[in-house]
Each structure stands twice: as C-alpha cells, then as structure tokens.
Amino acid sequence: xxxxxxxxxxxxxxxxxxxxxxxxxxxxxxxxxxxxxxxxxxxxxxxxxxxxxxxxxxxxxxxxxxxxxxxxxxxxxxxxxxxxxxxxxxxxxxxxxxxxxxxxxxxxx
Amino acid sequence: xxxxxxxxxxxxxxxxxxxxxxxxxxxxxxxxxxxxxxxxxxxxxxxxxxxxxxxxxxxxxxxxxxxxxxxxxxxxxxxxxxxxxxxxxxxxxxxxxxxxxxxxxxxxxxxxxxxxx
Numbered sequence: 001x002x003x004x005x006x007x008x009x010x011x012x013x014x015x016x017x018x019x020x021x022x023x024x025x026x027x028x029x030x031x032x033x034x035x036x037x038x039x040x041x042x043x044x045x046x047x048x049x050x051x052x053x054x055x056x057x058x059x060x061x062x063x064x065x066x067x068x069x070x071x072x073x074x075x076x077x078x079x080x081x082x083x084x085x086x087x088x089x090x091x092x093x094x095x096x097x098x099x100x101x102x103x104x105x106x107x108x109x
Numbered sequence: 110x111x112x113x114x115x116x117x118x119x120x121x122x123x124x125x126x127x128x129x130x131x132x133x134x135x136x137x138x139x140x141x142x143x144x145x146x147x148x149x150x151x152x153x154x155x156x157x158x159x160x161x162x163x164x165x166x167x168x169x170x171x172x173x174x175x176x177x178x179x180x181x182x183x184x185x186x187x188x189x190x191x192x193x194x195x196x197x198x199x200x201x202x203x204x205x206x207x208x209x210x211x212x213x214x215x216x217x218x219x220x221x222x223x224x225x226x
Contacts, residue, residue: 042220101152
C-alpha cells in the first residue's frame with residue numbers, strides 16, 4: 001500500500017532550527033511536495049523535490065533521498081509565524097498526490 | 110506564481126438546500142483539479158479528481174450524487190453539495206495543476222467554509 005509518515009507534532013524555540021522528516025512508500029514516484037498550512041486556511045506551497053539532494057529557498061530547505069524514500073523540511077531562524085502544520089505529499093506514478101497527516105509545529109518564545 | 114481562486118470563502122446554507130463552490134485557475138490552464146475536505150485538526154481528505162472535459166473520479170466513500178463535480182473548462186471546476194445536511198459542514202479546498210506535465214506544482218485555492226444550519 002501507499003503510505004506517508006511524518007511526526008504528529010514538534011516543538012521548537014524561536015530563532016532555532018527544526019527538521020521535519022517524512023518517509024514514503026508509493027507506487028512509483030513523481031516528486032515530493034511540502035506545504036504549510038495555518039489553522040483554518042488552505043495549504044500553501046513550500047517546495048518540490050524530484051531529484052536527490054537539497055533545495056534551498058530562503059529560511060526553508062527541503063531534502064530528498066529517493067533510494068531511502070525519505071525527505072525532510074528544514075526551517076532556520078524560526079519565527080513565531082512559522083507555527084503551523086507542515087504537510088508532506090508524494091506524487092505517485094499516476095500523478096496522484098498521497099498526503100501525510102501533517103506535522104504540527106509549535107514555536108515557543 | 111500561479112494562483113487558484115476559490116469562491117465563496119464562507120457560506121451558510123439551510124439544511125436541504127444546495128450550494129455551489131467554484132475553483133478557478135487564474136493564470137494557467139489546469140488540466141486536473143482536486144477537491145478535498147478537511148475536518149478540524151485533520152489532514153486533507155481527497156474527495157475527487159476532475160479532469161477537464163471528463164467525469165470526475167470519486168474516492169471510495171464519497172457520494173457522487175451528493176457532491177457533484179463539474180470541470181467544464183481548463184480554468185474552472187465546481188463542487189455542488191446537494192441537499193446539504195449539518196454533517197456536510199466542513200472546510201472544502203480545491204487544488205489545480207497540469208498533471209500531463211511532470212513536475213508541475215499543485216496550487217491550492219483559499220478554501221471554503223461551509224456551514225449547514
């Protein structure tokens with residue numbers, strides 16, 4: 001079966017760095033997405049990885065290892081506004097998105 | 110970047126009536142649109158996938174006759190909740206992409222809060 005695993009909740013301190021991991025098992029692979037979702041709002045796109053390696057975009061970076069079925073989202077210089085849920089989603093061979101349950105990130109001052 | 114617009118953002122309707130939610134891709138042609146439902150503090154639940162010009166593919170457990178999806182053009186898909194009941198109250202989100210082009214990002218609309226009273 002297809003499955004995406006990510007931690008349910010994480011806590012970090014303002015100004016620090018946090019890494020949110022995601023492992024996946026899917027029928028084929030056409031890329032991995034990370035989205036941010038604030039409570040009561042729709043998800044917003046953060047990153048897309050289809051090749052192995054690290055993609056850096058400002059304070060956020062995303063890493064992918066296809067051989068390990070593993071990705072992480074790295075958030076640096078954490079700000080209070082980064083408190084949100086972070087959704088990992090994998091696109092399978094039929095271009096369908098398989099969603100993780102999301103990781104709730106709590107930022108403390 | 111690409112923008113997907115969803116309307117209305119909030120709607121209250123009486124039990125037994127129908128309500129339509131629109132999803133538009135504003136600056137790209139969306140060959141595929143997805144409709145999700147999300148309950149509080151839960152992850153997205155895919156309801157159906159619609160491809161332009163063809164019937165929507167519904168996920169298991171989603172009533173086709175209750176949640177009518179139309180994808181008449183490359184920029185517009187609609188979700189109609191028919192004979193709405195209080196248990197249909199939820200956050201409905203659409204997303205759109207060009208699924209015939211690998212690597213294209215999926216963009217989300219702003220979401221629609223439906224309250225059935």
